[in-house]
Amino acid sequence: MPESSRQPDTPLYLQLYQRYRDAITAGRLRPGERVPSIRNLASELHVARGTVEMAYQMLVSEGYLVTKGAAGTRVSPQLATLPTTGKAPQRRKTSVAQPNQTRLTGNILPFQPGVPALDAFPRKIWSRLSAQTLRMIESTVMAQPDPAGYAPLREAIATYLGISRGIACTPEQVFITIGYQGALELLCRTVLQAGDCGWYENPGYFPGRYFLQQMGMTLTPVPVDNEGLQVATGEQRAPNARFAVVTPSHQSPTGVALSLARRLALLAWANQKDAWIIEDDYDSEFRYHGHPLPALKSLDHEQRVLYTGTFSKVLFPGLRLAYLVVPPSLQLTFHEAVNHWPGPGSILPQAMVAAFMQQGHFARHLRKMRQLYAVRRGYLVDALESIFGSSLHIQPQAGGIQVLAYLNERQSDKTLATAAQAAGLGVKALSEWDAETPQQNGLLMGFTNFASTEEAQAAVKRLSVLLSS
Numbered sequence: 003m004p005e006s007s008r009q010p011d012t013p014l015y016l017q018l019y020q021r022y023r024d025a026i027t028a029g030r031l032r033p034g035e036r037v038p039s040i041r042n043l044a045s046e047l048h049v050a051r052g053t054v055e056m057a058y059q060m061l062v063s064e065g066y067l068v069t070k071g072a073a074g075t076r077v078s079p080q081l082a083t084l085p086t087t088g089k090a091p092q093r094r095k096t097s098v099a100q101p102n103q104t105r106l107t108g109n110i111l112p113f114q115p116g117v118p119a120l121d122a123f124p125r126k127i128w129s130r131l132s133a134q135t136l137r138m139i140e141s142t143v144m145a146q147p148d149p150a151g152y153a154p155l156r157e158a159i160a161t162y163l164g165i166s167r168g169i170a171c172t173p174e175q176v177f178i179t180i181g182y183q184g185a186l187e188l189l190c191r192t193v194l195q196a197g198d199c200g201w202y203e204n205p206g207y208f209p210g211r212y213f214l215q216q217m218g219m220t221l222t223p224v225p226v227d228n229e230g231l232q233v234a235t236g237e238q239r240a241p242n243a244r245f246a247v248v249t250p251s252h253q254s255p256t257g258v259a260l261s262l263a264r265r266l267a268l269l270a271w272a273n274q275k276d277a278w279i280i281e282d283d284y285d286s287e288f289r290y291h292g293h294p295l296p297a298l299k300s301l302d303h304e305q306r307v308l309y310t311g312t313f314s315k316v317l318f319p320g321l322r323l324a325y326l327v328v329p330p331s332l333q334l335t336f337h338e339a340v341n342h343w344p345g346p347g348s349i350l351p352q353a354m355v356a357a358f359m360q361q362g363h364f365a366r367h368l369r370k371m372r373q374l375y376a377v378r379r380g381y382l383v384d385a386l387e388s389i390f391g392s393s394l395h396i397q398p399q400a401g402g403i404q405v406l407a408y409l410n411e412r413q414s415d416k417t418l419a420t421a422a423q424a425a426g427l428g429v430k431a432l433s434e435w436d437a438e439t440p441q442q443n444g445l446l447m448g449f450t451n452f453a454s455t456e457e458a459q460a461a462v463k464r465l466s467v468l469l470s471s
């Protein structure tokens with residue numbers, strides 16, 4: 003459970019019980035809806051199974067949940083008289099199929115960063131959901147899609163964020179967008195204006211930087227160190243900036259987490275200046291040691307944080323589905339804005355992701371992927387250590403889906419990455435993420451699609467030949 007959203011004086015099981023009870027009474031979890039298994043939820047929140055068990059037992063004994071053996075635990079259908087925030091889609095009972103294990107990486111290059119393990123994507127479940135969605139999607143939604151996004155998906159996201167990221171929000175605050183850039187575009191058409199100045203992490207996610215610049219924003223690079231964004235430097239360089247773009251859970255690309263002291267300093271600056279913080283929580287789901295880090299948004303008492311998340315890392319980038327959570331005070335402005343917009347794309351993938359979440363597949367998929375990535379990360383790190391030894395320094399990272407390895411000063415990461423790409427390897431140069439003179443040379447390497455230690459060793463050997471030539 004996110005640490006910042008934990009209340010030290012209340013036992014964890016009680017906090018979890020309260021979150022579920024609140025979600026049920028507020029109608030965010032609806033009668034009959036399945037909740038994650040004890041095992042999945044304990045793994046998701048990094049708490050002991052006993053903690054979830056106790057919370058669930060209380061919820062069952064008070065009539066909020068019912069357990070039905072193999073059919074899992076569900077919100078009690080008896081609660082159907084409680085007020086709900088949306089109409090429950092009708093669902094048929096389905097059996098749980100195993101993910102398709104066929105290796106379908108096609109032309110994904112070895113080391114390609116930012117791509118999930120496509121061989122482990124549950125294609126069978128997905129194809130079943132696709133047929134189900136087409137059979138069952140409501141005709142009103144087919145005729146008049148909500149420009150803010152498919153309502154059950156927004157509900158599922160609000161519930162997921164409440165439980166897994168400590169973010170209390172309603173579905174009305176959630177907007178589905180076409181990728182992260184869709185969320186940025188929506189922000190540029192609402193709270194930001196061309197000419198506005200913003201802080202941007204350096205090194206930082208360059209597609210986001212280019213996009214904001216194209217939209218007319220003036221970006222001030224703010225350096226990142228081992229505690230994340232240097233807030234004090236931001237205040238010196240651009241004290242009156244209107245916004246700051248940050249990746250607090252897992253800085254892109256260095257992987258460091260924004261320290262609590264810096265989080266509080268950033269929020270204090272935003273509160274004082276009435277500035278916006280754009281939190282990009284792109285791959286926080288993947289963490290292999292310790293507790294999942296809380297979202298910065300969970301500390302946002304003054305409502306200065308505009309939170310974004312994406313399905314690109316947890317499902318696949320081709321879905322082009324991301325989301326934005328706005329403060330309640332801006333809800334109306336955003337609903338009005340999206341009314342004049344092309345919208346978040348087809349409702350079909352949105353409805354499929356909603357069903358994937360509501361039927362418990364999402365929590366299961368995340369748990370499986372975390373376990374798989376911990377193993378695959380090990381393949382790559384072991385291969386790098388055994389083949390490169392001390393000539394590469396691997397940045398310790400508790401999460402994410404790529405490894406950052408620093409080169410020594412004499413080696414140019416751009417030259418090496420260009421040669422590697424010409425040789426069919428997907429490594430990327432760290433300096434590409436830099437808007438100023440790069441301070442360090444490094445290589446970013448994806449590990450998610452290395453299915454064995456042999457594959458990782460073979461790819462690292464090919465890379466080592468380039469490095470030594």
Ligand SMILES: Cc1ncc(COP(=O)(O)O)c(C=O)c1O
Pocket residue numbers: 116180181182183207249254282284312313314319323324
């Ligand atoms: C830092 C960062 N933010 C956001 C995204 C998500 O982008 P999208 O939702 O457009 O796929 C990515 C994807 O690579 C990323 O690396």
